[in-house]
Amino acid sequence: MNNIIVYCEIDEGHVADVSLELLTKGRSLADELNVHLEAVVIGANMKQIDKQIFPYGVDQLYLAEDPALDPYRTLPHAAIVTKLFQEIKPEIALFGATSNGRDLAPRIASALKCGLTADCTSLEIGEHEDKKENKIYKNLLYQIRPAFGGNIIATIINPETRPQMATVREGVMRKEIRSNTYKGKLIRLDPVKYVTEEDFVVRILDRHIEKRKIDIKNSHIIVSGGYGVGSTENFKLLFELAEVLGGEVGGSRAAVDAGYIPHERQIGQTGVTVRPKLYIACGISGAVQHRAGMDQSSLIISVNKDPEAPINQIADYAIIGDVAEVLPKMIKYYKKNTK
């Protein structure tokens, strides 16, 4: 079977988080299928980029470097990736569901006449039986995504066409270094062989990209703390849990007032309003002002010593216990069951 490849985006000299998350997922899928993990990077001034990428367990890195390839433009990047895929015929190809990834991936899928599933929330390996054709497909990529405005969850497969292509949003998968000494091979692509002059007809005249900010609002998973967390020290557990789940950390007004967490992370009537897929409320009693900012979350888990805390009225799960004891267990069992 052929390999898994991830199209990596570069953000000011650093590999984007979403790409590292995909490499992490790609590595575990590659292990399951017993194939190599590959990455492709296209841009300019890519010194040391291999040192950022190989630790994620990448066996081959394809690098196309030229000043004209940065910033991202659809046609030259599509031309390079399309031709590369025709040469190396990957089994699976993953892209970040970013502005660029969602612009690029469909163009490539169309050129290669292969299937593409957008915004997957989970990727798994599984088999499929086509009863009509009496055929069994082994080791397919299950591309799992919400559809119909989030009212259904669909599992999509591409039985016949290759690569099996999917995009995934930032923060959906976790990122984890495989080994800091992982040895991969750097393969330089000569851009001249992949692009033509015609690929540069669209010109960028002006560009304003803001620095990355804390983005609680768009996070699918939020771990939030209240006064009951008790200390800045305990808040570190919230950051740790958020990091492994691929989420952000928020806080109630009481936690902000107590100085446990900065104001920019405040959730509630006087902070930001969020509606993540999962909201974990730690040591939050659930005052109306806080609930107004989070009660639209799809799933609410509360961790509180007090069984009578009002937050439990809107929670799906109420864990009665101490934050400092419960969170390390959540981290432990999450890691154990996703390995």
Place this chain on the structure above:
Amino acid sequence: MNRFKIIVLAKQVPDTRNVGKDAMKANGTVNRAALPAIFNPEDLKALEQALRLKDKYPESTITLLTMGPGRAADIIREGLFRGADTGYLITDKKFAGSDTLATSYAISLAVKKLAPYDIILCGRQAIDGDTAQVGPQVAEKLRIPQVTYAEEIKEVTRKKIIIKRRLERGVEEVESPLPLLITVHGSAPDCRARNAKCLLRYKHAETLTEMQRNTEDYINLHQDRPYLNIVEWTVDDLEADETYLGLTGSPTKVKKVFNVVFTAKEAKILSGSDEDMEELMKELISNHTIG
């Protein structure tokens, strides 16, 4: 005087944004049939961009193109009421089950039939699938450049067009030659309301299939006023290769669909024990809340 031939790609979609009580089945799943069918919101914004170009260059023409069942003619009428000039409906049972690749194949054939054209506009994505794939795939099949996430068309001449794009963390201004395909972002301005004059003019616009239900007088009216005809195109009209259409032509297959069930909340009480925590994390992983 500059004039542009503009094609707007539009889709009729179930309104998934406001799933009210009426659209819920007893088991808590969505009754899709109960959702109203609407003009996909970002496609309407694409139409507005086309209308603005026409405001500036009145000799330009706007052609609406949609693919779907017969009732999708409704959104063509809606577009005509707002200022489009003509509309085409790609409709055939053989298109059923098309994924984005098969859909873009059919649309690209229809666009080729409408050639020459200068600008193709469509919404970034449709609210029933949110894939944002059909626009770029149509552009690839037509071998023309794409400019995605457009918020504003700043300038256009016969030779080039300047577009402001909305990216996740900023904006970009790009220049492209014509012809090209533009996908319009949700941050672009809303579409104008129906125009009374257009409403009167196109009130009786219908497809041939719709017309056949009517009286002879009505059919005569259509013969006198050809602009009232909404053209239907089938697989044969597009001379499409059937292996690229419908379920056969769709590389992606839906293996399983799982309805998200909305139920009244009652907290499940857990202790902080190791067993409870492991059980909880396993459950969250298996139902894809965390991955």
